[in-house]
Amino acid sequence: MQNGDEVAAAADATKTPIPEEVTKQSFRVKVWRHLEKNGLALFPRPVYNRIPNFKGAQEAAANLAKLDVFKNANSVKVNPDKPQEPVRVMCLEQQKTLYVPVPRLQTGFLNRLVLPEGETGNAAIAKAVSRNGMETFGKSISIEDPVSLDLVVMGSVAVSKEGYRIGKGKGYGDLEFGLMMHMKAIKPSTLVVTTVHDCQVFDTLPAELFGPHDVPIDIIVTPTQVIETQRMSQRPTGIMWHLLSNRRIQMMPVLGQLRDIEMLSGCDCTLKEVDTDVEERAAVRARRIRRRTRSHKSQSEGEGGNTTEGEEGKAGKPRRAARRRNSAKGKDKDGKEERPRRQKRPRPVIDFSVKISNISPNTRVRDLKQALFERGVKPQIMVWKGFRGFCYLHFFKPGPQKGEGDSQPTMNMDSVLTALAQMSVGGSGGGGTGAAGAEEDEKPRLLCVEPAPPRQPRVPPAEVDVTPAPEVH
Known part of the structure; x- marks a missing residue:
């Protein structure tokens, strides 16, 4: 079975400063590419830009169910992604209190998942843990409601045996954890677990890539092994407002609600001035436009044949000579009658x-x-x-x-x-x-x-x- 270091041999641990091209995104791409190329990816496909669903997710969930930390947990929070669906099923089968976050935190925070009224059995559980079921049958939980969690299950793209975790890059998992810390839902005894494929596990990941907002993992569960991490970093203590932009607050009303509460209590909730997320998206769009422009330009130049030197090489396709008009009304330079000019159509109102x-x-x-x-x-x-x-x-x-x-x-x-x-x-x-x-x-x-x-x-x-x-x- 390949581990993460075989997926990305170039990213082995080193004492020297990490190269600029070694980023969280570089590890994500290597894992996504490995899963796709080796037939390890499952629906939804492709797994790029997702918490990837992998072959063996059911076996990883079964290994988690064997652990005392899961058996003894009464309340569990599980992410809503597809590879953790078997974990959600097990929680409902064993009648645990199951919480799932609202997708992208756009309409709330947590939902407490319950079975459809009057329905029981495997079919009811499968309906409840589906993407639509988590919203339809979830009971909304606000940041003011009392919640106490025994176990947190997170999805990951890459993890290391040191406890470092890389998600899909949107920051939702870290924000959810910060909100739960504010609610005091996370106790010192609450463990954080992730279920992944073996190829998503690295012996080490560069510590320089991680900050105080990144949530560390306590236990990694794969289809073949259970790894108790060394946990090299501390857990976030709450939301770090200086890392968030005003746009992010507007997108997620629950963050604005929490910020109002903390500002009233005298906390410093200053946001970052530059919305780097917007800048990154704009840069990506600009690169795509440049690629399309270059593609169209090369095609049009290819149709005109090759040029060799001087101004001829700069000109590309020769310009069409201007047509001189005869002084006689309605005739061109050869004395032939011209077609009447087409009148401009009136602009619609x-x-x-x-x-x-x-x-x-x-x-x-x-x-x-x-x-x-x-x-x-x-x-x-x-x-x-x-x-x-x-x-x-x-x-x-x-x-x-x-x-x-x-x-x-x-x-x-x-x-x-x-x-x-x-x-x-x-x-x-x-x-x-x-x-x-x-x-x-x-x-x-x-x-x-x-x-x-x-x-x-x-x-x-x-x-x-x-x-x-x-x-x-």
Whole structure:
């Protein structure tokens, strides 16, 4: 059985300063790649940007169930990821009090998981521990409610026998632990356990990669072994506000609630000034745009043949010579009659506009287009600001269609608002892939639809989307 050091031999422990390319993300990528290439990854696939589900997750959970720390635990908190689903099943089978965190902490903190009313047995347990079941059958727990945990089970991408843990990079596990420390739900006797594949276990990970906010692991359980770690670092004592941005607080209301409480008690809750998460996302988008631009440029240059030297090499495709017009009206330089110039079509006038808000940052524009199409709403222009949680729909004044004498189908503000009432969009249901598929554990959101000023949108062309009725395949 391969261990983590065989997955990443280049990252062996060393006394010299670690190279710049050795980061938490580099270890994540090595583990994800190893699981995928060696047939060790299970649904949801691919495992990139996730807590990876692995072959042997059931066996790892069974090994955990044999430990006294699990047998003696009355209340257990388990992360909601797929590889820890067998652990959640065992907790309910043994009638333990089971807590699961709210996905991305967007609508609360913890849910206490209970079986569907009037249902028992394996089918009821399987329903309760599923992605939808954890939200449907969970009883909401706030940071003001008393909770006492005997055991915390976390998902991991990579761990070391020293107790260092690397998650998927979003910080949710560390934030959840900090909130539980505030609630005094974590006792000195509460142990932190993770279930992983053997290839996710490293003998050592660079200590320089970890900070005081990182949660250390006490016990590592794999399909073949149980490892009690040396735990080289201390547990976080709470939320470290200087590591969080205002955007993160707005995304997770429970953090804002806790910050208000701590500020009233006189704690220093100063946030970091620069939102580095936004900068990183912007840099990634810029790199993607540059790659696409270079690709298109190389294709267009390839069509024009090779150039050799001087200005000819810079010019690329030769410019088309300007056409000189004859002084005689309606004739070109050769005396031939010119075709009449096509008159510019009048710019359509916007009749009314609608604003849709409460859009999830993970919702794709095509999902909203499909929802609009199903409700018979066909805006002429959509200005998409989904990453900021809203978008605008613009509808033109009715006019004759091309080649037809009939008018366009009439839509007015009232009919659109009625058609879009109670519309929900979001939640990909496990069908995403890659980075997009990593953000799929969100249930559909009820959208807010309201009138907006009917003004001509002034936005860059890339943000204006003329939206015909989508084809349904």
